[in-house]
Amino acid sequence: MSDIQYPYYTIKSLGDLNCKEDKIPGYYVISTATINVEIADKINVHEVNGVNKKNKLFIQEIAKRLVDESKKKDDPPELVVHIHGYANSRKDARKRYEEAWEYVNSPDSKLELAKxxxxxxGYRWPAEPPLKEGFDSLKALPILPSCILKISSVVVISTILLLLITPWLEVRLNLLSLLIFVIVYAVCTVMFIKLNLPSKTAKLINLYLFFNEIALFVPVLLCYIFFIIICSQLRIFSIILCGLIIGIISALIILRLLTYSRDRFRASNYGVLDLVEFFQDLQAEKIRIEGITKSRIKISFIAHSLGCEVATQTIRILADVFDDDAINTVKNQHSSNISAVFTLGRLVLVAPDIPIESILTTRANFLKSSLIRCEEAYVFSNEADLALRLASTAANYFSFPSKDRYRGYKLGNVTVNRNPNSPPNKNGCQDPNSPPNKNGCQDKYGIVNVQKDKLQNPHQYLEIRTYQETERKTLLELSGETQLKENAIADCFTYFDCTDYTEEEPEKGILSFARKKDCLTLCDYFELCLAHFFGFPRKIDTHGGYFEGKFCRGLIHDLAFLGYEQLLGDKYYSNQDEFSNACKNRNIQVLLASNLLASKKIPHPCDEG
Known part of the structure; x- marks a missing residue:
């Protein structure tokens, strides 16, 4: 078995249309990494050879298709990789990829399938749905907090029972207090052993744990006798103190049950490396078929949530920092070539779970090193994203080195300033010539930063909004600068703020209630929590709803497959104004990156010097 290469991934076919030449073939690549390291992989040892053979056949099929297409057409063959995000189950990931694949092969798509x-x-890395672990999370609790949790629970429960029973009996019964404590302790001990040991554990180990519990019981009992029975005035204090301890440990357990930190670890340590392995195998197969030629395979990414980190880190690994292209990149000669056979195309980040610091800092970071090689880059965000505002920022509080909450936000929290061009009027709007809507704000949608054919830098329009109007901060305020440099990373993206995104028939908000407010309030977030978690009064997916709306889902895939320039063609949108109006009709705000101007005369904002 030592000579057998254990597979890092498995490949399956999406649908049954791959045999047709006029259809875009689709594949489902699944990382074989498991949710927990103790769980054995589902692939049996005897099946490893079979999986490796199937993977090899699929790799050959994909490589042959791409090589054949490169010989038929002048344009390079393209590989579009879709990567799911935080907390997506395998079933949900496959469903999303199948829907995406069916869309690009449908008449609704902007693609000419024959050409x-x-x-x-569709790439699946091992993400875990929240709360799935349940009571198993207690098994992973370290010994010290586990013992503290048990002792605190025993003290709280037994003391409360004592306070309830003593008045009823109208007498102080110390023996009754001891009896209650012993019973509660015994019950908690049995539960502790059951939770921490599998059912088929050696009796010797059970006996060892039993004596450990007896050894722990004696000092705990003595403390209980002194603080609860002898010093009866300390009972309430003991309940409060132990309750506080239980709350702190329970908060840590809840954070684990939300799976965010665990998903981030798996994305960085399993998802990235297994995807790199897939690209290595594909590169080796292409070189085997036709050798190293000038023909390259263009790779474009659609990434959602934590999948954005998988995509950008994968690009960073594939782009060797010591190869000639990377060295030329440092010298401002931007090359999209990565590895021996690939070239980087478009990068579409949807609700990116990437620190906002990555577009503010002047230091080297994985996003910048990925971005400078992209032909085009897009960000889809919205103010109402509860996953990024709650789970992500809560995890950042413990791990991210910032001294205020603003720098702890994510790129997916960045939104477009509703009224960026004029001082506010008495209604709170910034354009005195435009009438306010019923919420006192100007409806400014479509392309925002192109006025009279003149492009403004996107970073001038970006901000972080919280539930308090007084706490909103622009990107310039966050950076501490009066003006970002011309080569600012923030200006390399085209931004789509989908906070008020609606669909027709009937018109309703997809990612929020689409009330067109200048800033969402605490009440708005409470309503969104009810809608997102409990489906009241209707279900709203504030984090993944981008793929549920027809227009937004189509826009994401059309940009990834075609790019902005091809999208503005006679067959799609005749000009930039028509595209802007289409976004405006659905209440989407757009900020164009400098390299998307039709004139193409303004230098790329990532060019230094």
Whole structure:
């Protein structure tokens, strides 16, 4: 078995249309990493050879398709990789990829299937749905907090029972107090052993744990006798103190049950490396078929949530910092070539769970090193994203080195200033020539930063909004500068603020209630929590709803497959104004990156010097 290469991933086909030449083939690549390291992989040892053979056949099929397309057409063949985000189960990930694949092969898509040279890949890394672990999370609790949790629970429960029973009997019964304590302690001990040991554990180990519990019981009992029975005035204090301890440990357990930190670890340590392995195998197969040629495979990414980190870190690994292209990049000669056979195309980040610091800092970071090689880059965000505002920022509080909450926000929290061009009027709007809506704000949607054919830098329009109007901060305020440099990373993206995004028939908000407010309030977030978690009064997915709305889902995939320039063609949108109006009709705010101007005369904002 030592000579057998254990597979890092498995490949399956999406749908049954791959045999048709006029369809874009789709594949489902699944990392074989498991949710927990103790769980054995589902692939049996005897099946490893079979999985490796299937993977090899699929790799050959994908490589042959791409090589054949490169010989038929002048344009390079393209591989579009879709990567899911935080807390997506395997079933949910496959469903999203199948829907995406069906869309690009449907008449609704902007692609000319007969002329297409694409291959679609849906990549599944081992994410975990929240709360799935349940009581198993207690098994992973370290010994010290586990013992503290048990002792605190025993003290609280037994003391409360004592306070309830003593008045009823109208007498102080110390023996009754001891009896209650012993019973509660015994019950908690049995539960502790059951939770921490599998059912088929050696009796010797059970006996060892039993004597450990007896040894712990004696000092705990003595403390209980002194603080609860002898010093009866300390009972309430003991309940409060132990309750506080239980609350702190329970908060840590809840954070674990939300799975955010665990998902981030798996994304960085399993998801990235297994995807790199797939690209290595594909590169080796292409070189085997035709050797190293000038023909390259263009890779574009659609990434959602934590999948954005998987995508950008994968690009960073594939782009060797010591190769000639990377060295030329440092010298401002931007090359999209990565590895021996790939070139980087478009990068579409949807609700990116990437620190906002990555677009503010002047230091080297994985986002910048990925971004400078992209032809085009897009960010889809919205103010109402509860996953990024709650789970992500809560985890950042413990791990991210910032001294205020603003720098702890994510790129997916960045929104477009509703009224960026004029001082506020008495209604709170910033354009005195435009009438306010019923909420006192100007409805400014569509392309915002192109006025009279003149492009303004996107970073001038970006901000972080909280539930308090007084706490909103612009990107410039966060950076501490009066003006970002011309080569600012923030200006390399085209931004789509989908906070008020609506669909027609009937018109309703997809990612929020779409009330067109200048800033969402605490009451708005409370309503969104009810809608997001409990489906009241209707279900709203504030984090993944981008793929549920027809227009937004189509826009994401069309940009990834075609890019902005091809999208503005006679067959799609005749000009930039028509595209702007289409976004405006659905209440989406757009900030164009400098390299998307039709004139193409303004230098790329990532160019230094």
């Amino acid at each position: 297409s040279n694409y291959v679609f890949i």
